[in-house]
Amino acid sequence: MKFIVFIFLVFSFLYADTSVLTQKEKEWIKNNTVKVGITDLYPLSYLNKEYQKDGFANDILELIIKKYQIKTRTVDVNQGNIEFAFENGEIDLIPLVNNSNAKSKFGSYSSEILQVNRILFVKQDNNSIETFDDIKNKKVAIINQPGSIENIRKKHPDITILETNDMRESVEKLLEGSVSGIIASPIIIQRFLEENLTIGLKAMPLISFEPSNLYLFTNKKKPELYSIIEKGLNSITIKEEKEIFDKWFLKDLAKLPLKLTKEELAYLEKKKSINMCVDPDWMPFEKIQNHKHVGIAADYMKDFQKKLGIPFDLIESQNWTQSLDYVKKRNCDILALVMDTEKRREYMNFTKPYITAPLVLVTKRTVTFISDLKTLKDKKIGIQKDFAYNEIIRKNYPNIEIINQEHLRNGLEKVERGELFGQVTTHLNVAYAFQEEFYGSLQISGKFDDEWKLSVGVRNDDLILLNIFNKLVSSISEQTTQKIMNDWVSVKYEKVFDYELFWKVTAFFVFILLVILYTYMLQRRYIKKLTRVKDEIEMLNSTLEKKVQIRTQELELSNKELKFKTQELENLNDTLDSRIKEEINNRKRQEQLLIQQSKLAEMGEMISMIAHQWRQPLSALSTIIQNIHLRYSLGKLDKDYIENQRVLSNALTEKMSTTIEDFRNFFKPNKEKHLFSINDTINQTIFLIDDSFKSHSIKIDKQLSKDITIYGFESELSQVLLNIIKNSKDAFLDNQVENPLIRILTKQVETHIKILISDNAGGINESLLDKIFEPYFTTKDSFNGTGLGLYMSKIIIEQNMRGELKVKNIKDGVQFTIYIPISKLKKR
Known part of the structure; x- marks a missing residue:
């Protein structure tokens, strides 16, 4: 009887529904919000354009969230800061790629949910690396994640591994020649190359490494969460997992782990x-x-x-x-x-x-x-x-x-x-x-x-x-x-070498060579004769040209004297009033020209911004062509894929066209005043420089009040904002500031609209504060500054807009204040 009871308990354990939560786990879900960390690992896990979590791992996680009605909050996490985020309680869970289920003092790995192949990437012009033997004693880059590097070091001790914080650093190291290759998954590196328009890399599919595994990594201080996630993963059917897999991957780039039942696992454990x-x-x-x-x-x-x-x-x-x-x-x-x-x-x-x-x-x-x-x-x-x-x-x-x-x-x-x-x-x-x-x-x-x-x-x-x-x-x-x-x-x-054919071909080419040599010798004789005749003609022409030139100069001198005397008589006939009006008009034109010159002084920076925004779609177009070639070589090229790539290509070229139109409008000089939005002008100015500033990790924080419409020259106000923001950028780079931040604040104060622009770049020397608005005064090197930017900004605000531009030092930086009278404003 005891034996029968024992057998019943064993079978009950083996076939119990392991996806059912305990009362304690249900209470934990009710009382907690799970902070889900998201790193940029497209298409495994990433934030989409709506700043929502997306990707294969997050689709798997979403099935668990819906099943158990878990409350979540998304947290953007940098690759190199994962352990720090866990240690400080910023995140509770994160999809993580790893070589093996390694132990960690910060968290626990779930069951494996995916295997992703990893191969070597090298520079496009590198033809010296074909096999594993070619990378012995060479340096390769790989992103540092918990447990991701140890196994590769053990299996390939003759390869020097350089640990990097993210894919950007790995690619930069490869392009600058610091490493010979990158070990990465094609499905992860693909999005980086497309978005950053990086070309010049090629994959080496035959140099493959142990696949990376994808897990859900949970905070060790929250064991209930680990248990809930495991039960959720066990509840996902093969059909559900296969549908998500087919949505995100090519079968030759990733593979699902073997999914065995509890009965099959128990069988293998015993066998x-x-x-x-x-x-x-x-x-x-x-x-x-x-x-x-x-x-x-x-x-x-x-x-x-x-x-x-x-x-x-x-x-x-x-x-x-x-x-x-x-x-x-x-x-x-x-x-x-x-x-x-x-x-x-x-x-x-x-x-x-x-x-x-x-x-x-x-x-x-x-x-x-x-x-x-x-x-x-x-x-x-x-x-x-x-x-x-x-x-x-x-x-x-x-x-x-x-x-x-x-x-x-x-x-x-x-x-x-x-x-x-x-x-x-x-x-x-x-x-x-x-x-x-x-x-x-x-x-x-x-x-x-x-x-x-x-x-x-x-x-x-x-x-x-x-x-x-x-x-x-x-x-x-x-x-x-x-x-x-x-x-x-x-x-x-x-194949046997055909010597008879060889000698026939050789004789034919010798005959052709002799014919060419004979023709060349005849041509040389004719060329010498023609050269002699040409020299004689040129000598005669030069003598004639000198005579014509002397006579022409004499006539030009006479004409100049006549024109000069005529001009003097015309000037004497001009009235004093017309000369004064002309002088006023000249001064206005010079002022407008000086404004345009100030804009042109920033042209180098703006062209750099255009190049930065174009580099991405150009590289993406190159990557699309390479992907089509790869699909074709793998026999996976179909009509749907071609259509998707065509749509993506059109979107990229439209983006390039829009970029050119934005910058063309910025440099178009104003002919007439018009109504424009203060907030729109600020947003458009930041849009022009946003990519350039992001590449230097410079953050721009906007706190804009209720919008105001002003009647005036929009591009001149945009130029003032751009001059001030760019000066902050230069200060950040010169002083190597950590966590650089520019804050833009607008508010209405009685009869004025006030725009405050501040940074944390260290401020300006107090002895120089009174001089920064003087023409041609600059604290930069001669090749980096003209001294016209802030001078022209002062003229634009105080003369053209009847406002006021001030500057003062604040804690850790400097603050510019722009006052524009509200008497000429209309509320939108």
């Missing part, structure tokens, strides 16, 4: 190892060499072992027949590579096929191609004993005389000697055999309609093991298959 039988001599598919399993099937089995985490113990056999016998007697749990037949189902179950190989007929090279194999009446054809297609071909081709062979090599040798007309095998076996010894004497002369569909054979009394291996077979990626096939099968072709 410890799996006994495996193989064909001991069937290359390139597999064989036993020095007591080890090698070949195509062996590479798949190694991948399966890694995913399951338990060893496959090889049970050695002398031949294929003995391997089949071992499975019948249950000495083996699985047969690595076998074809499904009705007879074998008596003692084996079969997974879905994971290798498909066409059947071909190999004959001597003298045999012409055979289009219909049924015409081979009474021909002796060899096929290996106990192979599945032995009985199938006997049944489908009764007119062919089938001769059993112990081994493929035996059959091919008999075909060479003429003892057999042909040997039946797969195209992979032929490729390997030709590569080893038979190329030149034999050929493929025909192809069967049938294919060899090879699966994993599992003993038919173990259905749980069959389910596990079906999941393993389904997890095989196209990239894995391609790599394994490339490693084992490559037919080598050798």
Whole structure:
């Protein structure tokens, strides 16, 4: 009775719904808001344009949030500050990429939710790095995250790793030559290259590293949150996870981890190892060499072992027949590579096929191609004993005389000697055999309609093991298959050098060369004659030109004297009033010209801003072209993808056009006064410089009051704002200020609108404060400043706008105050 109760409790534990929350966990959700940290790891986790969390990991997390009705708040976190954010309680949870589930004093890793391939990226013009050997003793960059670097250092001790804080730093180090490459995932680096319009990088898919794993990392001080997240992950169905996976990834860039049931995990924990039988001599598919399993099937089995985490113990056999016998007697749990037949189902179950190989007929090279194999009446054809297609071909081709062979090599040798007309095998076996010894004497002369569909054979009394291996077979990626096939099968072709053709081609080119030399010599003679005649003509022309020039100068001098006297008479006839008016107009024009010159003094900075904003869409367009080429080479180019890339390209070119229009309007001189918004002018000015300031981590904080409309010259006020803000930027860079901040405040004070612009750049020397509005006075180097910016700002505000511009030092910086009379303003 006790035994029955014990069995009941065990099964209750194994099959209990692990997604149901305890009362304590429900109370925790009710009383807490989870602060979710988001770093820029597109498409795994990032903030979208609406400043909402987005990406694969956040879609997974959203399923858990909706299921348990968890309250959350999004927190933007820098890659290098993750541990600091946990330590200070700024975040409770963050999607994190890592090499392994490493221990951390700050938090706990959830179950693995994704594997992301990582490869090497190098500069576009670097042709010296092709393999792992080429990066030995070289320096590569990788973003520093908890547990992300240790395994690479262990596996590749001869590579020097430079830890960086983010992708921007890694790319900068590569482009400046500080490192030879970057280790990164293509799906993470792609968005950075597009948004920052970075070109000049190329991927090296053959230099791949251990995949990164994606986890949900929770604060160690909140164990209830960890438990809730784990239960949520266990509740997500394979269908839900697959839909999110297909939404975000190409299958060759990332892969879902093997998802086993509690029953399957308990089975593997108890089993410890799996006994495996193989064909001991069937290359390139597999064989036993020095007591080890090698070949195509062996590479798949190694991948399966890694995913399951338990060893496959090889049970050695002398031949294929003995391997089949071992499975019948249950000495083996699985047969690595076998074809499904009705007879074998008596003692084996079969997974879905994971290798498909066409059947071909190999004959001597003298045999012409055979289009219909049924015409081979009474021909002796060899096929290996106990192979599945032995009985199938006997049944489908009764007119062919089938001769059993112990081994493929035996059959091919008999075909060479003429003892057999042909040997039946797969195209992979032929490729390997030709590569080893038979190329030149034999050929493929025909192809069967049938294919060899090879699966994993599992003993038919173990259905749980069959389910596990079906999941393993389904997890095989196209990239894995391609790599394994490339490693084992490559037919080598050798051609005899045709010396007769070589000498014919050489003689032809010698003849052409002689004709060219003869033609060249004739041309040289004619050129010398023409040069002599040309020199004589030029001498005559120069003499004539000098005479004409002297006469022309005499006439010009006479004309100038006449014009001068005429001008004097006209000037004397002008009245005093007209001269005064002209002088006033000249002064106005000079003042407008000085304003424009002040703008032009900032032209270098503005052109830099234009270049900064154009560099992104140009690089994105380059990346789109590279991605289309990559998709095409991978065979993944379809109509939807082309349409998406076309839409993205149009958006980028429209962005470039808008940028040019914005800057063109800024430099257009004002002809007439017009109504304009103070707030719009401030926002537009900041928009022009925003990207440039962000690249230097300069933050601009706006606190704008109720909007006011003013009648005047909008671009002149914009120029004043730009002069003041740019001076702050220069001060930040000169003084190397940490956390640089510019604050812009507007408010209405009785009869004026007041604009306050302050910074934390250290302020201005008190002895210089009274001089900064003087013309041509500057504290910058001669090549960095003209001394006109603040002088013209003063003229614009106080003369053109009848306002006032002041400056004073404040704590840690300086503050400019602009007063504009409200008598000329209208509320919007």
